[in-house]
Amino acid sequence: MDYTPQQDRYTNGMVYRRCGNSGIQLPVISLGFWHNFGFIDNYATALDMVKYAFDHGICHFDLANNYGPPAGSAEENFGRMMKQCFAPHRDEMFISSKAGHEMWDGPYGGCSSRKNLMASIDQSLRRMNIDYVDIFYSHRYDGVTPIDETMQALVDIVHQGKALYIGLSKYPIEKLLYALNYLHEAGVPCLAYQGRYNMFDRLMEERHLQICASKGIGVVAFSPLAQGILTDKYLNGIPADSRAARPEGYLKTSDVTSEKIAKVARLKTIADERGQSISQLALAWVLRRDEVSSVIIGARNLDQLKDSLRTTSKLTLDTSEINRIEEILK
Numbered sequence: 001m002d003y004t005p006q007q008d009r010y011t012n013g014m015v016y017r018r019c020g021n022s023g024i025q026l027p028v029i030s031l032g033f034w035h036n037f038g039f040i041d042n043y044a045t046a047l048d049m050v051k052y053a054f055d056h057g058i059c060h061f062d063l064a065n066n067y068g069p070p071a072g073s074a075e076e077n078f079g080r081m082m083k084q085c086f087a088p089h090r091d092e093m094f095i096s097s098k099a100g101h102e103m104w105d106g107p108y109g110g111c112s113s114r115k116n117l118m119a120s121i122d123q124s125l126r127r128m129n130i131d132y133v134d135i136f137y138s139h140r141y142d143g144v145t146p147i148d149e150t151m152q153a154l155v156d157i158v159h160q161g162k163a164l165y166i167g168l169s170k171y172p173i174e175k176l177l178y179a180l181n182y183l184h185e186a187g188v189p190c191l192a193y194q195g196r197y198n199m200f201d202r203l204m205e206e207r208h209l210q211i212c213a214s215k216g217i218g219v220v221a222f223s224p225l226a227q228g229i230l231t232d233k234y235l236n237g238i239p240a241d242s243r244a245a246r247p248e249g250y251l252k253t254s255d256v257t258s259e260k261i262a263k264v265a266r267l268k269t270i271a272d273e274r275g276q277s278i279s280q281l282a283l284a285w286v287l288r289r290d291e292v293s294s295v296i297i298g299a300r301n302l303d304q305l306k307d308s309l310r311t312t313s314k315l316t317l318d319t320s321e322i323n324r325i326e327e328i329l330k
């Protein structure tokens with residue numbers, strides 16, 4: 001093993017929150033592998049980020065079968081890291097994967113059939129060089145597969161010992177309620193719901209947050225920086241190396257609107273007053289909600305990761321700050 005983790009990793013600043021009513025605590029900041037960890041990216045940079053994250057109390061790493069590009073390569077790189085550095089620390093890590101988006105050719109390579117989920121979990125475990133995932137998510141409600149089929153496959157995956165917990169992601173509210181009930185009745189309750197939540201996307205506030213709280217399910221918020229818009233990077237145009245500029249990025253230049261950037265510029269005043277970066281303010285804002293157990297950040301390099309991690313030194317927003325942010329966002 002060519003890595004010795006920092007001894008003070010659990011006492012050097014990270015804050016942990018209970019995930020719903022479960023026995024699991026998650027770091028308020030988790031690291032996601034959607035972008036920046038595939039074969040097209042620099043492996044050494046990716047490894048440095050994971051080491052730095054682990055050294056600073058991030059023990060939750062979020063993956064999915066299709067992360068890359070190419071699809072599967074983020075899990076393969078993670079598996080290489082496990083072998084190279086983290087295998088002795090497996091019990092300190094909370095690793096998630098997901099299935100449900102298009103992954104391989106043919107009629108079974110996408111959606112959330114039993115056929116897809118059973119094959120996918122095995123593929124993910126092989127790629128990541130681990131025996132089980134801590135949480136396996138249904139990545140989305142696909143609108144085609146009967147929910148009972150998807151839920152029973154998830155329950156069986158837990159019974160087979162391939163996942164410790166189940167999670168759901170991007171489910172419309174009625175489908176979510178049905179799925180939660182199914183899992184509860186089956187004795188494998190849903191641990192966490194993963195949804196997009198940031199200053200520019202507040203759909204989760206309509207019902208998902210409240211329902212998760214009432215059912216004792218933790219909320220794990222993804223894209224808390226709106227894929228980078230809620231940082232200072234787009235204040236003066238679109239940098240060539242940004243996600244919006246790169247062809248493989250899921251952020252389109254058309255998403256970076258002048259209206260949003262004007263709001264980000266106003267948010268910067270509040271961030272400056274707090275002695276924070278815009279990204280730190282944006283993360284603290286998501287974490288102001290008690291229902292949110294963790295935000296999953298993306299980072300392209302160590303500087304971005306360090307910046308986001310500093311959020312934990314000033315998490316609380318007072319009422320006047322929250323009201324001023326509300327005024328800007330409305």
Ligand code: NDP
Pocket residue numbers: 031032033034035036062063139169170194195221222223224225226227228229231232233241242243244279296297298299300303304305307308
């Ligand atoms: P973010 O909103 O945190 O966006 C991350 C991007 O923002 C980075 O790649 C970088 O983009 C930019 N950025 C990050 N920090 C800084 C900084 N300090 N200063 C300037 N720019 C910064 O999250 P993601 O959209 O990447 O999503 C995070 C994770 O959530 C994913 O990796 C995945 O694990 C999960 N997820 C889950 C989904 C689901 O369906 N369940 C869907 C989407 C994500 P740049 O390259 O431009 O520098």
